[in-house]
Amino acid sequence: MAGPRPVVFSGPSGAGKSTLLKKLIKEHDNVFGFSVSHTTRNPRPGEENGRDYHYVTREKMQAAIDNGEFIENAEFSGNLYGTSKAAVQAVQAKNLICILDIDMQGVKNIKKTDLNPIYISIQPPSMDILEKRLRDRKTESEESLQKRLNAARVEMEFSKEPGMFDVVIVNDNLDDAYGRLKQTLLEEINKVNKAKTS
Numbered sequence: 001m002a003g004p005r006p007v008v009f010s011g012p013s014g015a016g017k018s019t020l021l022k023k024l025i026k027e028h029d030n031v032f033g034f035s036v037s038h039t040t041r042n043p044r045p046g047e048e049n050g051r052d053y054h055y056v057t058r059e060k061m062q063a064a065i066d067n068g069e070f071i072e073n074a075e076f077s078g079n080l081y082g083t084s085k086a087a088v089q090a091v092q093a094k095n096l097i098c099i100l101d102i103d104m105q106g107v108k109n110i111k112k113t114d115l116n117p118i119y120i121s122i123q124p125p126s127m128d129i130l131e132k133r134l135r136d137r138k139t140e141s142e143e144s145l146q147k148r149l150n151a152a153r154v155e156m157e158f159s160k161e162p163g164m165f166d167v168v169i170v171n172d173n174l175d176d177a178y179g180r181l182k183q184t185l186l187e188e189i190n191k192v193n194k195a196k197t198s
């Protein structure tokens with residue numbers, strides 16, 4: 001048995017995925033585990049290798065992809081990102097709900113696998129607010145910011161495709177969005193907690 005159903009978080013860069021999922025994992029650290037992706041982008045201040053991402057060179061990552069080590073991988077804003085089989089297995093081995101934070105290409109590719117996750121889209125209230133949040137985050141160069149905003153327009157349309165996501169959460173007020181997220185996952189959280197006590 002593979003254990004509890006994983007959860008996929010997707011949505012535009014800057015929509016609040018990391019903020020929400022970090023809050024969720026912090027509050028339920030014995031229920032959720034994060035699938036640590038690989039990326040060729042540079043770490044941001046405060047990010048930690050092996051916790052936020054596995055930071056690798058393009059050569060190393062491409063070799064691992066060619067070697068069949070990834071469930072899915074995608075090029076986003078000039079960098080490679082991917083979910084390794086080992087990343088998901090590490091979480092599932094602990095019987096935790098595996099959380100994946102992936103872009104829309106990742107969502108499409110995960111749908112072709114037997115992972116069978118719950119698909120949650122996190123969306124910003126508007127493009128203007130998204131831009132403001134990304135600028136205020138101060139992690140991107142102007143070029144990277146523009147690439148992310150362009151990708152965001154496509155990601156926002158993608159979330160409207162019928163059947164693509166189980167739930168779409170608009171992250172306007174953070175507490176409201178978090179409440180909605182917990183409500184969505186309540187049944188799965190209860191299942192994991194029940195399995196622990198039985």
Ligand SMILES: Nc1nc2c(ncn2[C@@H]2O[C@H](COP(=O)(O)OP(=O)(O)O)[C@@H](O)[C@H]2O)c(=O)[nH]1
Pocket residue numbers: 010011012013014018037038041072073074076081082083101102103104105106107
């Ligand atoms: N397909 C795929 N996308 C990923 C993966 N890891 C992260 N991403 C996505 O890559 C995009 C950029 O992530 P990141 O550079 O951390 O920037 P941020 O989303 O602005 O914090 C986001 O849409 C992530 O969801 C992965 O393993 N696979």
Ligand SMILES: Nc1ncnc2c1ncn2[C@@H]1O[C@H](COP(=O)(O)OP(=O)(O)O)[C@@H](O)[C@H]1O
Pocket residue numbers: 011012013014015016017018019020133134136137171172173174175177
């Ligand atoms: N509801 C919210 N209201 C205001 N700012 C927010 C909200 N949610 C997230 N943020 C801020 O917006 C920025 C982008 O959020 P982040 O979680 O990094 O997005 P993502 O992981 O989707 O790229 C961060 O600086 C974060 O602190």
